[in-house]
Amino acid sequence: MEGIIGYGASIPRNRIKVEEIAKVWGADAPSYKKGLLVEEKSVPSPDQDTITMSVEATKNALKRAGIDPREIGAIYIGSESHPYAVKPSGTVLAEAIGATPEVHTSDFEFACKAGTEGMFVAYGLVKAGLIKYGLGVGADTSQGAPGDALEYTAAAGAAAYLFGREKVVAEVLETYSYTTDTPDFWRREYQYYPQHGGRFTGDPAYFKHITGAAKGIMGKAGLKPADIQYVIFHQPNGKFPLRVGEMLGFAKKQIEPGWLVNKLGNTYSGSSPLGLTATLDISKPGDIVLIVSYGSGAGSDGFVLKVTERINEVRDLAPKTRELLGKNINYLEYGVYAKFRHKIRKAE
Amino acid sequence: MPTPSRYWREIPQRYRLEAGKCKNCGFVAFPPRLVCPRCQSRIFETIILADAGQVVTYTIIRVPPHPFSDQAPYAVGIVDLDDGVRIMGQIVDSAFEDLKIGQRVKIEFRKIYQEGEAGVIYYGYKFVPE
Amino acid sequence: MREVAVIGVGMNKWGELWEKSLRHVFTEAAILALDDAGVDKIDSMIVGCMSSGLFVGQEHISSLLADYLGQVPVPAARVESACASGGLALRMGWIEVASGLSDVVLVGGVEKMTDVNGNEATYALGTAADQEYECYHGITFPGLFALMARAHMEKYGTTREQLAMVAVKNHDNGSLNPLAQYPFKTCVEAVLSSVMVADPLRILDCSPITDGAAALILCPVDLAKKLKKPIVKITASGMATDTIALSSRREITWIESTYQAAKRAYAMAGKKAEDIDVVEVHDCFTIAEICVMEALGLVEKGKGGKAVEEGLTALQGKIPVNTSGGLKAKGHPVGATGVAQAIEIVKQLREEAGPRQVKGAKVGLTQNMGGSGGSSIVHIFERG
Numbered sequence: 001m002e003g004i005i006g007y008g009a010s011i012p013r014n015r016i017k018v019e020e021i022a023k024v025w026g027a028d029a030p031s032y033k034k035g036l037l038v039e040e041k042s043v044p045s046p047d048q049d050t051i052t053m054s055v056e057a058t059k060n061a062l063k064r065a066g067i068d069p070r071e072i073g074a075i076y077i078g079s080e081s082h083p084y085a086v087k088p089s090g091t092v093l094a095e096a097i098g099a100t101p102e103v104h105t106s107d108f109e110f111a112c113k114a115g116t117e118g119m120f121v122a123y124g125l126v127k128a129g130l131i132k133y134g135l136g137v138g139a140d141t142s143q144g145a146p147g148d149a150l151e152y153t154a155a156a157g158a159a160a161y162l163f164g165r166e167k168v169v170a171e172v173l174e175t176y177s178y179t180t181d182t183p184d185f186w187r188r189e190y191q192y193y194p195q196h197g198g199r200f201t202g203d204p205a206y207f208k209h210i211t212g213a214a215k216g217i218m219g220k221a222g223l224k225p226a227d228i229q230y231v232i233f234h235q236p237n238g239k240f241p242l243r244v245g246e247m248l249g250f251a252k253k254q255i256e257p258g259w260l261v262n263k264l265g266n267t268y269s270g271s272s273p274l275g276l277t278a279t280l281d282i283s284k285p286g287d288i289v290l291i292v293s294y295g296s297g298a299g300s301d302g303f304v305l306k307v308t309e310r311i312n313e314v315r316d317l318a319p320k321t322r323e324l325l326g327k328n329i330n331y332l333e334y335g336v337y338a339k340f341r342h343k344i345r346k347a348e
Numbered sequence: 349m350p351t352p353s354r355y356w357r358e359i360p361q362r363y364r365l366e367a368g369k370c371k372n373c374g375f376v377a378f379p380p381r382l383v384c385p386r387c388q389s390r391i392f393e394t395i396i397l398a399d400a401g402q403v404v405t406y407t408i409i410r411v412p413p414h415p416f417s418d419q420a421p422y423a424v425g426i427v428d429l430d431d432g433v434r435i436m437g438q439i440v441d442s443a444f445e446d447l448k449i450g451q452r453v454k455i456e457f458r459k460i461y462q463e464g465e466a467g468v469i470y471y472g473y474k475f476v477p478e
Numbered sequence: 479m480r481e482v483a484v485i486g487v488g489m490n491k492w493g494e495l496w497e498k499s500l501r502h503v504f505t506e507a508a509i510l511a512l513d514d515a516g517v518d519k520i521d522s523m524i525v526g527c528m529s530s531g532l533f534v535g536q537e538h539i540s541s542l543l544a545d546y547l548g549q550v551p552v553p554a555a556r557v558e559s560a561c562a563s564g565g566l567a568l569r570m571g572w573i574e575v576a577s578g579l580s581d582v583v584l585v586g587g588v589e590k591m592t593d594v595n596g597n598e599a600t601y602a603l604g605t606a607a608d609q610e611y612e613c614y615h616g617i618t619f620p621g622l623f624a625l626m627a628r629a630h631m632e633k634y635g636t637t638r639e640q641l642a643m644v645a646v647k648n649h650d651n652g653s654l655n656p657l658a659q660y661p662f663k664t665c666v667e668a669v670l671s672s673v674m675v676a677d678p679l680r681i682l683d684c685s686p687i688t689d690g691a692a693a694l695i696l697c698p699v700d701l702a703k704k705l706k707k708p709i710v711k712i713t714a715s716g717m718a719t720d721t722i723a724l725s726s727r728r729e730i731t732w733i734e735s736t737y738q739a740a741k742r743a744y745a746m747a748g749k750k751a752e753d754i755d756v757v758e759v760h761d762c763f764t765i766a767e768i769c770v771m772e773a774l775g776l777v778e779k780g781k782g783g784k785a786v787e788e789g790l791t792a793l794q795g796k797i798p799v800n801t802s803g804g805l806k807a808k809g810h811p812v813g814a815t816g817v818a819q820a821i822e823i824v825k826q827l828r829e830e831a832g833p834r835q836v837k838g839a840k841v842g843l844t845q846n847m848g849g850s851g852g853s854s855i856v857h858i859f860e861r862g
Contacts, residue, residue, distance in 0.1 A: 013441055046419060047440060047458040047474065055457040083469055092471060096363040096457055328441060328477070339418075346418075358610055379611065385721075405632070405730060407624035408677040409616060413604060414597035416616040424617050426625060426725045436725045437615050444677075449632050460614060472614065 002127045003171035003305065005067070006162040006314065008060025009277040010053040010139075011264065011324040014043040016337045018152050024334045025147045032152055037238020041155035041265025043332055046340050050079045050139045051089045053158035053270075055096045057137060060318035061160040062097065064169070065133075069099045072162070073131025074122050078114025078269045080187075081141045082107055093137070104131075111185060112234055113295025114138065115159065115269035120301055123163045123172055134163045140268035145193035146343055153237055155265025159273035169311050170280060170289065174304040176217035178209050185296035196296075205298050206236065210244050213300035214292050221304045225249040228304075229287040232258035232275035234294035236266045257282050258291075263325055269295075278321035285309045352468055362472040363457070365399070367433065368392035376433050400454040400478060401429035406439055406447050415461040423447055427475055441476040452478040479576045482712045483702035483862060485695050486515025487821040492690030492809035493659045500534050500590035501546045507691035507814075508547050508586055515695035516705060521580035523547070523554040526567030526587040527813035530556075532602035534593050543586070560606035561762060563587060564816025565846025565855030568694065569715045572857075575696045582701075587818070588691035589811035599687050603812070606849035608723040620684055622724050622850040623763035624676035630731045630765060631678070633780065638678055640783035642669035644764040645682050645806055647792055652803020654833040659688050659809030683764040688809030692817035694824070699862060709862025710827045715855070716743030722852035731780075733766075735854035736773035736845055743843070743856040744775075751775035754858075755839040756826045757797060758819035760847040761804040770845055771799065774856075793834065801826065801834045816846035820857060827861045 017040045022029035033039060044053070054077050062069060077089045090105035108114045108121075115138015122134030137160040144154030163172075184205035187194035197205075210233055218224065225231075231254050233241035238261050245255045258275030267274055272293040279289055287307040294300045319327075338344050360366040361379045368380030372389035378397060383390055406425035409416070416422070423439040425447075438460075439453060453475035462469040488510025495503055504525070512518060523544055530536045540554035559566040564587030571585035591599055604613045607622060617625075630636045646666055652658040664682060672682040702709050718738030721727060728734060744750060751774060759774070761767035768782035776797055777785040785791060791799035802808050802822035805815060823842035825831045842859045 045440065047438075047460070049459055049469075051469075051471065052456075052458050059457075092363075095359055096471075098364055330441075330443075354610070358614075361611075362614075405625045405629035407621050407628060407679075408674075409618060409621050410673075410677070411600075411618065411620070411675045412616060413600050413613070413618055417597070419616065422616060424615055424621055424625070426730065434725045436612055436617065436723070449628070461616070470614075474615075 001168050001171045002123065002163065002165050003168040004161050005133070005164040005167055005169055006061040006065025007169070007277050007280055008057045008064060008160045008318050009274055009321045009324055010056035010060070010158040012042050012044045012048050012156050013328045014045060014330045014332050014340070015040045016043050016332045016334070020334050021152055036152060037262055038153055038265060039262055041153055042157055042267070043337055043340055044141045044156040048156065049083045049141055050077065050081050051083055051092045053156065054089065054093050054137045054139045054160065057139065057158040057160035058093060058097055058135060061162050063318040064314040065162045067133055067162065067164070069097045070102070072099045072103055072133045072135050074104045074125050074134040075099060076106055076108055076118030076122055076135065077137045077139055078108035078110070078116070078118040079140050080109055080111055080114060080268055081143070110299060111296035112268045112271055113293040113299060113301055115273045116293035116301035119161050119273070120175060120177070123175070126163045126165060132164065136161050136163070138269040138273035140270050142266070142268040143193055143341065150196065153266040155267050157264060157267035157270040157274050159270050159277045161273070167310055168308055169314055170305040170307050172303055173306055174217055174221040176213055176220055176302040177299060178213035178216055179299035180209070182298035184298055201296070205296060206240055206294055207244055207247070209298050209300040210234065210292050210294050211248060213302040214248050214290070217290070217302035217304060223288065223304065227288060228254065228290050230254055230257055230279045230283065230289045232272050232279055232291040234272045234292070235259065235261035235275060238262045260321070260325060274321060280307070280311065281315055281320040281322065283307045283311055285311060355468060355470055365397040365455070365473060367395055367397050369395045378433055378435060397433050398429040398431040400452065401427045403439065403447070403449055403451045403453060404428050404434065405449060408444055425475065427453055438474045440474050454478045480578055481699040482572050482575045482696055483699045484710045484712065484820070484824050485697055485702050485705060485707040486511045486517070487694055487824050488512070488514055489657055489692040489818055489821050490690065491657045492688050492811060494592050495689040496592065498689065500530060500536065500588060501542060503590055503689055504543050504586060504588040504691045505546045508584060508693045511584065511693035511695050515707065517582055517695060520549055520552055520582045520584045522574055523549065523552055523584045523586070524567045524571045525554065525556045526563035526816060527556055527589060528558055528560055528563045529602050529605065530590070532605065534590055559853045560848030561760065561812050562816055562846045562848035562853045562855050563813040564692070564818070565844065565857070566816065568816060568820055568857060569717055569855055571696050572712050572715050575698055581697055583696045584693060585696060585817060586691060586693040587814035587816055589813040590689050591687045591811060592689050606722070606852070612723055618676060620679050620763065621676040623765050624679045625724060626730055626769065626850070627678055627765040630769065633731055634783065636768065636783035638670060639666055640787050641683055641764040641768070642666045643786050644761060644767045645669050647786065648761060648800050648804035648806040651793055651801050651834060652807025655803045655808060658803045658807050659686060660807050661803070679763060679765070685762045685805035685810040688811040690809055690811035690814050692814045692821055694817060694820055708828050710824045711860050711862045712857055713860045714743040714747035714858035716740060716746060717853070717855045718742065719853050720851055722849050724850045727851070731769065733769050733773040733847070733851040733854065735851050736770055736847060736856070739854040739856040740774050740845070743858050747858040749841060749858060754797065754841050754843045756801060756823065756836045756842045757799045757845070758802060758822050759799055759845045760815070761800060761806050762810060766847070767799065767804065770847070774845060798836050801831065801836060816844070816855065819844040819846060823859045827859055
């Protein structure tokens with residue numbers, strides 16, 4: 001069987017509350033909190049970026065997998081905030097964990113689903129028998145334009161997945177991808193902040209692709225929502241994943257363990273991957289878990305996983321997601337947040 | 349301000365904490381070197397340093413050197429790693445009031461600084477509270 | 479080995495010397511030394527300068543300064559040991575005379591630090607530390623000494639006030655030195671309320687950025703007697719190295735290189751710490767003076783702070799330290815410091831120190847240090 005042999009998360013310690021952002025822009029904080037179902041979001045320190053968080057998440061995944069990094073055959077980081085426009089993030093990660101030089105690396109991008117893309121290809125190479133272990137990471141330090149609605153949710157975090165054929169923690173039963181060309185959210189080259197289509201990002205974008213992928217993968221696997229213990233959807237805000245879950249016939253308690261966005265914000269390529277790490281943290285052997293990501297542009301990747309006995313041996317070998325979410329929290333004022341996020345124009 | 353080659357050459361140390369252990373007397377050189385300062389032997393084996401330790405001393409830099417101008421104030425300390433090797437690094441993710449000699453810290457991979465908006469980004473190790 | 483004497487000293491007023499270039503600053507001091515010695519031709523020249531390359535983009539200053547002094551084709555060398563470059567120049571000059579190779583040697587030190595901005599100066603000074611494993615992590619020179627200070631305070635109970643008293647004492651002395659950069663007094667409150675640079679060190683714990691030069695003329699004692707000059711002999715030169723990275727030292731609060739250099743010097747001169755009447759030490763930061771006092775054996779290990787508080791090292795104390803005002807009040811044009819320390823001791827032993835005079839001073843010692851203690855150079859001087 002092939003599947004996840006190790007998983008790990010990394011979440012920065014800084015947070016900023018919706019009220020703090022709303023105060024600066026003269027917005028109505030309670031309606032934002034109610035409308036988004038988000039209270040606060042994570043903010044990376046100036047010394048954290050997609051690469052550093054990927055390294056820390058991968059170290060946690062390696063603790064759980066217990067493998068020699070030199071045997072990793074492929075390393076993929078999916079992000080929409082790679083530190084360089086040209087020079088891979090994956091090579092830094094590969095060096096940091098000691099997987100070089102015999103390894104394939106590429107950086108992935110597809111808005112918020114770049115993480116599951118990396119996971120999909122890493123898994124695929126393992127399943128095809130081309131490599132022994134593959135690493136797929138979803139990580140982002142997304143930027144929200146000041147004063148824009150997305151500023152309340154654009155957050156930072158990373159989740160890493162190692163795939164292999166032995167000592168599997170969660171077997172991959174099925175994969176599926178649903179893709180169309182839908183310009184709901186984009187960023188042109190040399191632009192600092194992304195743009196989006198407002199309400200167009202809802203039904204024709206997020207909901208269409210997630211339901212398309214969820215129905216497609218459940219059909220392929222012959223599963224109904226009742227057969228599935230837990231489901232994780234991409235979390236751009238608190239409401240969308242609950243609504244799409246309801247639309248598909250899932251109960252709130254199936255969604256809750258992986259629903260982090262109210263305290264974390266939208267970690268973009270890390271969003272559903274981190275929801276999955278949080279879910280694996282509390283899962284039991286035999287649990288069927290469905291994860292459906294969403295990336296604007298647009299597309300959704302789905303995985304159906306079956307948790308094995310090995311989860312009991314590995315879950316405590318590295319920090320749990322909700323532990324990281326609640327640990328050593330440092331609340332920021334808007335000014336410090338703006339400085340950390342390079343929104344202040346300085347003399348060169 | 350390092351050149352790409354000066355930075356790249358130290359990657360095994362900065363990313364993975366690779367050190368050289370003298371095969372004759374056990375002295376650990378970080379970074380690795382050619383001659384053991386203790387016994388003058390020239391044969392070393394590569395080892396990886398421990399990833400946690402305790403703070404020996406620390407300071408808070410308030411007047412930073414140029415590449416770190418936006419980062420001040422920040423804490424820098426000397427840490428005794430659990431394998432007995434002593435190294436210097438920034439201590440982050442901690443309120444300054446909580447810093448203490450003897451405090452337990454562990455290593456995390458972080459950005460050290462970058463060469464302006466167009467230059468190389470330099471990574472390395474920093475310490476966070478355990 | 480011949481006995482070596484200092485027969486001429488020369489030093490200009492130190493400070494931010496905007497109108498004077500490096501060549502000008504050096505030549506001014508060198509001329510004063512030549513005139514004081516009553517010689518106009520030298521056999522050799524050694525110049526200490528930490529980083530003319532980074533500060534003014536000029537290397538090859540051995541020849542440049544030999545030319546500007548009108549001494550070409552004299553053999554000349556520029557030596558470097560970070561902030562101990564001046565002391566190293568003195569040592570090299572002493573070796574050249576003692577060995578018999580040269581008779582009249584000019585030993586000089588110079589640094590021109592104000593042609594670059596503060597950041598660039600800090601960077602240049604930082605090259606004395608481990609570039610890849612200290613500076614890479616954002617440490618500065620005040621930061622390195624702050625690490626030592628905190629450790630010293632934790633281990634021995636040295637207090638913030640005691641550190642401040644070092645600065646106060648040195649300014650008391652500096653206020654009596656017309657050549658000092660900052661010839662004014664200060665007080666503990668002023669030090670403790672000055673802006674924080676690297677916890678726990680504040681700006682008034684730190685020596686300044688300075689332009690300046692200093693020069694000495696050395697010759698064999700026999701020649702000095704012939705020239706009928708007051709004889710001040712250099713009776714010892716001791717040098718020792720240590721790791722430049724602070725984290726590689728055996729003990730962070732102890733300057734081993736100073737201890738080793740002093741041990742060699744004491745042995746060479748046949749003297750002990752108790753025999754020294756007046757001392758010039760490298761107080762780049764207040765904590766440095768305390769650690770150096772301990773390493774020189776002037777006080778017991780760990781008791782440096784207390785000794786300063788009790789006035790042991792004040793001008794009227796049992797062992798006056800830094801009667802010139804030290805690096806703190808006199809200034810610290812890096813390469814010149816080691817030479818200027820020697821000049822103060824020579825003046826003391828010649829009884830030319832005016833209001834700073836230590837009565838009956840017969841034996842003096844200078845301690846010059848590079849970086850955070852990576853190199854130390856100790857010289858002992860005696861009245862001839």
